Structure formats: C-alpha cells, structure tokens
Amino acid sequence: MAGAPTKAGAPQALRSEWLKLRTVRSTMWSLLLFVGISILFTSLLTSGSSTEGGSPGHGGDNDIVMDSLAGTWFGAIAAAVLAVLVITSEYSTGMIRTTFAANPRRRTVLAAKTLVVGGVVLLVGLATSAACFQVGQWFLRGNGFNYEGGYPAVTLADRDALRAVLGTGIYLGLLAVFSLGVGAVLRHTAGAITLVLASLLAPVIALNFLPESIADWVEKYCLMGAGLAIQQTVERDDNIGLSPAGGLAVVTAYAVIALVIALAAIDRRDA
Amino acid sequence: MSTAIEAHDLTKRYGRTVAVDDLSFNVEAGRVTGFVGPNGAGKSTTIRLLLGLDAPDGGEIRVEGRRYRELRAPLREVGALLDASALHPGRRARSHLLWLARSNGLPAGRVDEVLELVGLTDVARKRTGGFSLGMAQRLGIAAAMLGDPHVLVFDEPVNGLDPDGIRWLRAFLRSLAEEGRAVFVSSHLLSELEGIADELVVIGRGRLIAQTTVSELLASRLDGRVHVRTPQVVEVMAALASAGATVTSTGSDALVVSGLEPDEVAQVVAEQGLRLHELFRERTSLEDAFIDLTRDAVEYAAERPVGMS
Numbered sequence: 001m002a003g004a005p006t007k008a009g010a011p012q013a014l015r016s017e018w019l020k021l022r023t024v025r026s027t028m029w030s031l032l033l034f035v036g037i038s039i040l041f042t043s044l045l046t047s048g049s050s051t052e053g054g055s056p057g058h059g060g061d062n063d064i065v066m067d068s069l070a071g072t073w074f075g076a077i078a079a080a081v082l083a084v085l086v087i088t089s090e091y092s093t094g095m096i097r098t099t100f101a102a103n104p105r106r107r108t109v110l111a112a113k114t115l116v117v118g119g120v121v122l123l124v125g126l127a128t129s130a131a132c133f134q135v136g137q138w139f140l141r142g143n144g145f146n147y148e149g150g151y152p153a154v155t156l157a158d159r160d161a162l163r164a165v166l167g168t169g170i171y172l173g174l175l176a177v178f179s180l181g182v183g184a185v186l187r188h189t190a191g192a193i194t195l196v197l198a199s200l201l202a203p204v205i206a207l208n209f210l211p212e213s214i215a216d217w218v219e220k221y222c223l224m225g226a227g228l229a230i231q232q233t234v235e236r237d238d239n240i241g242l243s244p245a246g247g248l249a250v251v252t253a254y255a256v257i258a259l260v261i262a263l264a265a266i267d268r269r270d271a
Numbered sequence: 272m273s274t275a276i277e278a279h280d281l282t283k284r285y286g287r288t289v290a291v292d293d294l295s296f297n298v299e300a301g302r303v304t305g306f307v308g309p310n311g312a313g314k315s316t317t318i319r320l321l322l323g324l325d326a327p328d329g330g331e332i333r334v335e336g337r338r339y340r341e342l343r344a345p346l347r348e349v350g351a352l353l354d355a356s357a358l359h360p361g362r363r364a365r366s367h368l369l370w371l372a373r374s375n376g377l378p379a380g381r382v383d384e385v386l387e388l389v390g391l392t393d394v395a396r397k398r399t400g401g402f403s404l405g406m407a408q409r410l411g412i413a414a415a416m417l418g419d420p421h422v423l424v425f426d427e428p429v430n431g432l433d434p435d436g437i438r439w440l441r442a443f444l445r446s447l448a449e450e451g452r453a454v455f456v457s458s459h460l461l462s463e464l465e466g467i468a469d470e471l472v473v474i475g476r477g478r479l480i481a482q483t484t485v486s487e488l489l490a491s492r493l494d495g496r497v498h499v500r501t502p503q504v505v506e507v508m509a510a511l512a513s514a515g516a517t518v519t520s521t522g523s524d525a526l527v528v529s530g531l532e533p534d535e536v537a538q539v540v541a542e543q544g545l546r547l548h549e550l551f552r553e554r555t556s557l558e559d560a561f562i563d564l565t566r567d568a569v570e571y572a573a574e575r576p577v578g579m580s
Contacts, residue, residue, distance in 0.1 A: 006344045006347055006375055006376045006377055006418075007343045007344045007375065007376055008342075008343065008344055008345060008346075008374055008375045008376070009376075012373060012374055012375060012376045013374060015373045015374075016370045016371070016373040016374035017370075019366065019369055019370045019373055020362075020370045023362050023363065023366035023369075023370070024359055024361045024362050025361050026361060089359060090359075093357050093358060093359055093360075094353075094354050094356070094357030095357045095358060095359060097319070097322075097324050097353055097354070097357060098353070098357060098371065098414070099374070100322075100323070100324055101322045101323070101324065101345060101349075101351055101353070102345060102346055102371055102374040102375060103345070103374050103375070104323045104339060104340040104342070104345060105340075268326075270319070270324065270325040270326065271319075271324040271325070
C-alpha cells in the first residue's frame with residue numbers, strides 16, 4: 001500500500017485484524033479441525049448408511065445431498081470456537097486494551113474482526129462443504145445409493161446440490177459471525193462457547209419434549225433448523241417446514257442480531 | 272513547555288467504589304512526571320481514562336488538548352504501556368508489534384527499529400508465551416514507541432525488570448524527556464522514581480494529594496531535627512535551650528534538637544566548652560516524605576507491629 005496514511009481507519013483495522021488472525025497457531029489448528037472433523041464424520045456416517053432407511057413410511061427417499069453434508073455439523077463446532085476466541089482471547093489476556101488504545105473506534109475494530117473471521121470461515125466452509133459432498137457421494141454410491149438402487153448420481157452440476165453445498169458454506173460463515181457477536185457481548189471464552197453450543201443444540205434436544213405446535217415453530221426458527229433447511233434437497237415427511245431461502249434468512253437474523261447487540265455494547269462498556 | 276496531559280475534575284466510580292475522585296493535574300512536555308500513590312490509589316484507572324478505555328463519570332482528561340477517542344492515529348500521539356503481560360502467548364514478538372503498526376498505518380520498518388531500541392531483536396521471532404516479565408515490559412515499551420509519539424504513558428514499567436533493566440529504563444525515560452516528550456510514569460514506590468522524575472503527581476484514594484517537584488517535596492518534609500550525643504546531657508540541654516532551640520532528651524546521653532542547624536548546635540556547644548560524641552541531621556528520604564504524605568490515603572494499611580511505633 002504505497003503512501004498508506006498513518007491513521008487508524010477501517011482499512012488499517014482490516015489489515016491489522018487479518019494479521020492477528022494468522023499469527024496465532026490456534027487459528028490454523030481450529031481450521032484444520034474444522035475441515036478434518038467435517039470430512040471424518042461425513043465419511044463415518046455415509047460409509048455406515050444403507051438404503052434400508054428413509055423417512056417413516058416412505059423407505060428409499062434418503063436425501064443423499066443432505067446426508068453427505070452431515071459431517072459439517074461436527075466441524076461447525078470448531079469454526080464457532082475459533083470465532084469466539086478471536087474476541088474473547090483478547091479479553092482474557094487483556095490485549096483488548098492495547099487494541100482499543102491503538103484504535104479507539106471500537107465498532108470499526110469489531111466490524112474488521114467480523115469480516116476477517118467471517119470471511120475465512122466462509123471460504124474454508126465452502127471448501128469443506130464441497131469436500132464433504134464429494135466424499136459423501138463416493139461412500140453412498142458404494143453403499144447402494146446408485147442408479148440401480150433408485151438414486152441417480154448427484155453432482156455439483158445439479159442445481160439443488162450446488163445450492164445446498166454453497167448454502168452450507170454461507171451458513172458456516174454466518175454461524176461464525178453469530179459466535180463472534182456472542183463472544184463480544186459475553187467477553188468470556190467458556191461462557192460464549194457454552195451459549196453458542198446451547199443455541200445450536202438445545203432447541204433440537206427440546207423438540208421431543210415440546211407439544212407439536214410449538215415444536216414445529218421452534219424447528220423452523222432455531223439455529224440448526226435453519227441450517228438443515230438450507231441443506232434439504234428432497235421432499236420428506238420429516239423435513240423442516242422452511243425453504244432454503246427461509247433458512248438463510250433465519251441464520252442471517254441470528255448473526256445480525258448478535259452483531260448489532262455487540263456493536264451497541266462495545267462502545268458503551270469500559271474495556 | 273506545553274501541557275501534554277490535562278486532567279480536570281476527573282471522577283470514576285465502579286459501583287459504589289470511587290476509584291478516581293475529582294482529580295486534576297497537568298503533565299508537561301520535556302520532563303518526566305511521576306504518578307505515585309499506594310496500591311489501589313487509582314493510578315491505573317486514571318491511565319485507562321486517559322486512553323479512552325474507560326469512560327469518566329465526571330470531568331475529563333485530555334491529551335494535547337484533545338480527547339483520546341478523537342485522535343486519528345493514536346499511536347502517533349500517545350505511546351502507552353499498560354499491563355505488559357497482556358499478550359497472546361502464541362504470537363511472536365515481531366507479529367505483535369506488526370499488528371499494532373498496521374492498525375495505525377505505520378510502516379513495518381518501525382517494528383524492527385523499536386525492537387532494536389529495547390534490545391529484543393534477538394528474540395523477535397520468539398512466541399511471547401516464553402517471555403519473562405522483564406522481556407514483556409521491554410516489548411510493551413517497544414509497542415509504546417512504535418508511532419514515535421510526543422506523549423508516553425507507562426504504568427508501573429519497573430515491575431519485573433532486573434537491576435540492569437531498571438538502569439536502562441531510567442536512562443531511557445530521561446532521554447525521552449530530554450527529546451522534548453512528555454513522560455508520565457506511574458509507580459507505587461516513590462524510590463523507583465527517585466532520580467528520574469522531575470515532577471510528581473501524588474494521589475491516594477483517587478484524590479490528588481500533591482502536584483509538586485521532587486525537590487519541593489523533600490524540602491517541605493525536612494523538619495531540621497538534629498541528633499546529638501554527649502556525656503554532658505544536662506549542660507548541653509541548658510546551653511541549647513538558652514540559644515532558643517527546643518530540646519528533648521531521648522536517652523541517657525542522647526538529645527534531639529529542633530530550631531537550630533547542626534553548625535549552630537556545634538557553635539553553641541563549643542562556646543560553652545562542652546563535649547559532643549555525635550552530631551547529625553536527621554535525613555528525610557523521599558520515601559519517608561512519600562509515606563508521610565500518603566499515610567492517611569493508604570487503602571489497606573497493615574497494623575503496626577507491637578513495639579515498633
């Protein structure tokens with residue numbers, strides 16, 4: 001950047017936060033875990049599945065696109081932890097004070113962090129999602145999910161498959177933004193990770209205990225339900241009653257709300 | 272000489288605790304100003320208010336006439352060392368300085384210059400998790416110098432430094448002031464600042480106790496008491512008392528005299544043909560003066576051990 005002005009503005013914040021992210025080992029480890037766990041679990045789940053299953057009453061209607069992306073839910077935890085740590089590690093070490101003394105425009109700093117970690121998780125998430133799809137299809141074809149078994153080969157050239165794979169990457173990027181927002185509000189690593197994981201898992205666990213009318217609603221508007229809606233490519237009885245675009249809207253709302261609360265809080269509180 | 276830091280009726284509360292209480296002081300360029308007070312006096316809080324990290328409940332504190340949050344490139348104007356151990360342990364020293372430099376658009380070449388300045392060039396590629404507190408302090412000082420600022424604020428910079436490091440730091444702080452910068456250094460031990468600080472801002476329980484120069488503080492606390500040892504206690508007492516001194520006996524052969532200088536005491540005793548075994552002036556150290564000054568403001572004072580009063 002020739003003649004870069006010496007000031008603390010948005011471009012400087014972006015360059016600074018990008019450098020911070022790539023100069024700690026935990027970033028690389030988290031991303032490796034993210035990719036590795038996703039592919040590992042997709043492999044385990046798809047290599048063990050058989051065509052016997054299916055939704056209740058309708059055997060043979062497996063959603064092989066969605067099934068191949070199942071591993072990303074496990075990897076997502078590593079991505080969420082990475083995003084939480086980007087902000088909470090600064091609070092736990094006290095480095096946040098150095099950050100805010102260097103640039104007192106805290107919202108700019110938080111926005112830069114959001115773009116950097118959201119962008120990295122989006123890109124790695126897209127690659128992970130595509131890899132899971134390919135690995136999953138390979139295992140599934142070998143397990144009878146092929147033309148003879150009533151499952152025509154699916155590739156990324158298929159519109160729905162491509163949408164599910166891209167949508168999963170975008171979902172993971174937005175989940176990272178949500179996690180960062182929670183981290184910025186709570187400023188405490190363990191608390192933030194707990195809240196993010198609870199947001200993902202608690203509603204799904206609660207579904208079985210809720211009356212059907214409430215359960216349907218919770219399923220649609222919970223964080224994981226939104227992601228599953230994005231990954232659905234087959235009409236099944238147990239589908240989430242939400243379109244892929246609706247799922248994207250829900251997860252975007254989670255990310256935006258967390259970020260807005262964080263942006264509002266960060267300027268008002270003592271660092 | 273211009274005012275670099277100006278605190279005006281600054282107040283900060285945390286819940287019901289008043290950490291900084293109506294505090295006003297000035298820090299001038301071209302000198303080292305010591306910021307002293309017992310632990311818990313509000314020094315670090317004041318520095319956080321100065322850096323815009325905490326918001327004051329009343330009053331304000333300005334740097335070269337502006338609020339910190341209004342600074343366009345803060346590192347170019349104010350260099351600060353807060354908690355030296357506030358580092359990500361997994362990041363290399365050079366990377367730490369590099370992200371800071373980038374945040375203000377400073378050239379990367381500055382990073383190597385400040386590493387050289389504090390003597391950390393050899394460990395630039397080491398992760399800071401393995402740093403001693405002394406090394407972390409040096410890294411913090413390097414960070415403060417990145418933007419070549421006019422105003423430097425160091426919170427307890429002596430902590431963790433070895434004797435060599437302390438000597439280096441003293442010379443370094445002096446040289447910064449001689450270059451015309453304002454140097455504001457906090458410490459809970461006044462002795463650490465003896466010989467470095469020109470000016471002192473003394474606080475206790477969040478309040479200003481004194482803004483003074485080191486020499487003024489010493490002068491104001493010298494009460495001129497003179498200690499005398501003599502085999503002729505009664506005669507010497509009488510002679511000194513008639514010369515206008517207040518004399519107290521503190522032992523079978525010891526007296527404490529106030530109101531006369533040592534040379535005057537010697538003169539009076541000699542004129543009467545009396546003998547002295549010892550004659551000296553009680554020396555008030557800077558530390559004694561400081562303890563005297565802040566005695567009432569110590570938040571957690573220890574009970575005096577029995578028999579020591």
